[in-house]
Amino acid sequence: MNTADQSFVKIHNQKIILNNIIHHYPVSRAKLSQMTKLNKATISSQTASLIEKKLVTEIGTGSSSGGRKPVMLVFNKDAGYAIGVDIGVTYMLTMLTDLEGNMIYSDYIELEDNSFEAVEPILLERIELVSKKAPLSPYGIIGIGVGIHGFVNREEMVIFTPNSKWKDVNLKKILEERFRCPVLIDNEANTGAYGEKLFGAIRQCKNSVYVSLGIGIGLGIVVNDELYRGTEGFSGEMGHMTIDFNGKQCGCGNQGCWELYASEKAFYQNLSHLKNIEKVTLEQASKWIQENDGDALKALKEFGYYVGVGLTNIINTFNPEAIVIRSNLIESNPIVLNWIQSTISSRISRYVHQSHQIYISQLNRNATALGAASLIIQHFLMDSKYINAN
Ligand SMILES: [Zn+2]
Incomplete structure (x- = not known):
């Protein structure tokens, strides 16, 4: 094997070892060797390298059946901190997490003007503020992940946001130049799906669809x-x-x-029309629904019907194990799931109908920001220069 091949194998082994420590810590070197099928010498040298990089630490002793108790290896989730941002149509949520995706701090702000010119300074200011909340750590802020409503291409350019009219915005470059750290930009439904896949409702599913229902509707599709x-x-x-x-x-x-x-926007428009008032809030709508108000139930039933019609198309297209729905309105008023389900049941082939589940988001309002932070953590731990052959 030449040197390049050898260093590739070392990097590969180190990733496997780190991944196993992250998912199974506290864990002994012997157990790691068993799980990864790597020999003890490799485990020993690569864990030493991870300890030197401060990504892994040794603690106390684990349980053992007699004899000397093994030293346990632990993932150092505080070796650095990630920032996740959800840029919505009417709000911005900025979050600080440790390397395990645990939320350390979060900042929510409503946006009065969602044009890029108005949002950019707020975004820079909120990231600055949240990054100052990070405790001292070996790597500091490891990167910024951003989920945004709208079209984001493979080069992470924000091509177009239909509900706030951003066009060809190179947000990645702006943030990288300002904060001097890795930045990932993705569509909000993709980052939301990633969050739910790692920490939420679809952890156990290989093939699933995340549906984000807000002012618009977006899908995050998880395949294998x-x-x-x-x-x-x-x-x-x-x-x-x-x-x-x-x-x-x-x-x-x-x-x-x-x-x-x-969309939720369609529901609110419909309800405000029925009530003949200009604007209906989530709190007001939820109150009416709980009071069995006729107009509110009519609007909700209609909304559930249309959601069900679209989900039927999605189920027929993807045949997913699960669909997870992210919507403030549905999470506050889960009664609507009955109408969604009955619409799907009445329209879908009974052969298809058995094979899927519909869940409400477990991460709720945090899904997109948490998923964006997780994408940057994944990049830091598995793709970046920190994992090297030394
Ligand atoms: Zn359209």
């Missing part, structure tokens, strides 16, 4: 445990699939798009 992004990175824009071909005109240029009927 990985995000499916499509050729250019634009997969999952199913908010713009046609469910009524002579229907309402959409901002995307199409007619009768799903999100014109099944």
Whole structure:
């Protein structure tokens, strides 16, 4: 084997060892050797390297059946901190996490003006503020992950945000130059799906679909445990699939798009029309629903029907193990799941119907920011220069 091959094997082994420590700590070297099928000399040299890099520490003693108790290896989740940002249409959520994705601090702010010119200074300021909350650590801030509503291409350029009209924004470059750390930009539904896959409702599922229902609708598609992004990175824009071909005109240029009927925005428009008032909030709508108000239940039932129609198309397309829905409205009013389910049941083939589950998001409002932070953690631990052959 030449030197390049040898160093490739060392890096590969070290990743395997680190990954096993992360998922099984506290763990002994002997157990690691058993789990990874790597010999003791390799385990010993590579764990020494990980300890030197401060990504792994040794602690006390583990249980042993007689004899000397083994020293246990622990993942040093505080070796650095990640920042995850969710840029929504009307809000920004900025979060600090440790290397295990545990939330250390979070900052939520409503956006009055969502144009890029208005959002950029707020974004820089919030990241600055949140990064100052990080405790001292060997690596400091390891990177920034951002989930944004809209089209993000493979080069991580924000091509277009239909609900706030950003066009060709190189947010990655702006943040890298300002904060001098790795930056990852992705669509909010992709990062949300990643969050739910790592920490939430679809941890056990290989093939699943994450549906983010807000002002628009976006999908994060997980195939064989990985995000499916499509050729250019634009997969999952199913908010713009046609469910009524002579229907309402959409901002995307199409007619009768799903999100014109099944987004939260559509629900609030419908309810404010029924109530003949200008604006309805989540709190007000939830209060009416709990009081069995006729208008609110009518609007909710209609919303559930349209959500169910679109989900039927999604189930027929992907045949997923599970669908996880992220929506403040649905999480606050889970009664709507009955109407969603009954719409799906009445429309889908009974052969397909047995094979999927519908869940509500477990990470709720944190899904996108947490997923974005996790993407950058994954990059730091598994793809970056910190894992090297030494
Ligand atoms: Zn559309």
